[in-house]
Amino acid sequence: MQDRAQATRKVLLESAAHLFVEQGYAGTSINEVGDRSGRTSGAIYFHYSSKEKLALAVVRAQFASWPQLHARYTAPGIPPLEKLVALSFDVAHTLREDVIARAGARLWNERRSIDAAVPAPFAGWTAAVTRLLAEARARGELAGGIDPSGTATTLVCSFFGLYTLTDEVAGERELGARLNQWWLLVLGALQARPDPAALLARVRSRLAVSGVRMPARSRRREPSETAP
Numbered sequence: 578m579q580d581r582a583q584a585t586r587k588v589l590l591e592s593a594a595h596l597f598v599e600q601g602y603a604g605t606s607i608n609e610v611g612d613r614s615g616r617t618s619g620a621i622y623f624h625y626s627s628k629e630k631l632a633l634a635v636v637r638a639q640f641a642s643w644p645q646l647h648a649r650y651t652a653p654g655i656p657p658l659e660k661l662v663a664l665s666f667d668v669a670h671t672l673r674e675d676v677i678a679r680a681g682a683r684l685w686n687e688r689r690s691i692d693a694a695v696p697a698p699f700a701g702w703t704a705a706v707t708r709l710l711a712e713a714r715a716r717g718e719l720a721g722g723i724d725p726s727g728t729a730t731t732l733v734c735s736f737f738g739l740y741t742l743t744d745e746v747a748g749e750r751e752l753g754a755r756l757n758q759w760w761l762l763v764l765g766a767l768q769a770r771p772d773p774a775a776l777l778a779r780v781r782s783r784l785a786v787s788g789v790r791m792p793a794r795s796r797r798r799e800p801s802e803t804a805p
Contacts (some may be wrong), residue, residue, distance in 0.1 A: 586624050588614050590638055591684045593631050594680035602632055629693040635693055638682030641703060642671065650709075655783070657712035658767065659720075662760055663780045664705070665736060672740055686741060691708050702733045713767075720769050732763070761802050 592614035596605040607628055611618050626633040646667055650660040674681045681698075686693040710725035719725075736756075743755045757777065764773035 582624070585616065585620070585635075589616060589621060589624060589631070590635055592677060594635050594676045597632065597635065597680040597683055598676060602628075602684055603690050607631075629691055632691055633693055633695065636681045636684055638677050640696065640698065640701075643795070644676070644680065646671065650705075656718060657709040657716065657777060658764070659704060659780050659783070661709045661713075662764070662776065663784055664709075665756060666753065666780065666784060668736075669740070671757050682737075682740065683723070693769060694805055699733055703729045706732055710767075718769055720767060720771075723767060728767075735759070735763075738752070 593605070593610045596613060600609075602727055605628070607618050607621055610616075610631070611621055614621075621631070625634060646664065650664045651665065655663075661741060672682060673679075675767065684691065685695055685698065706729035707725045710719060711727055712724070713719040713726060714723065714733060736759075737758055740752060743752045760777060761773045765771045768776070
């Protein structure tokens, strides 16, 4: 019976997540979740007493996947800045491919329309980024004058801003390419001996082994290709 209830909740969360991504929180009704999931409204209310509770369950399901992503980048032997860049592409891959993650991000952006306190994802990410930047500083890989804590907050806010605007303006399939361009700029300021392209190439090789796809490197345009 417990397994059946868990399976039902999984179907409900995934159905609600698809609708939240497509229509937003305000544009989604319990009846639509029922139609998409093949469950009655009564069955939905048995597991989630309101649309707010269903939305919060989607956000919490998103958060449940974050520690697994963090854990992949705690092993020794990989330079911390490479871990940081790889982690960002792993998160971007999750936001692109996982409907629960995408719904959680949209619900956070629409939190003011939800009559409940929506948990913020930023504290955990900021702590992880601060730790990696502090490790980079201890190894002499961080440029002078970079404060790990303050820089971590800036990077996390910039990343989520990049995701949100890319999703709205260019479409979520463009996120990887935009993130690649962003890191080329940011690493130039973060690295003690800047070589962003080489670092991204090393990250690309490692992610290819783990099955996470990064965008291909942009080809530099030749002067003859530039419009007059």
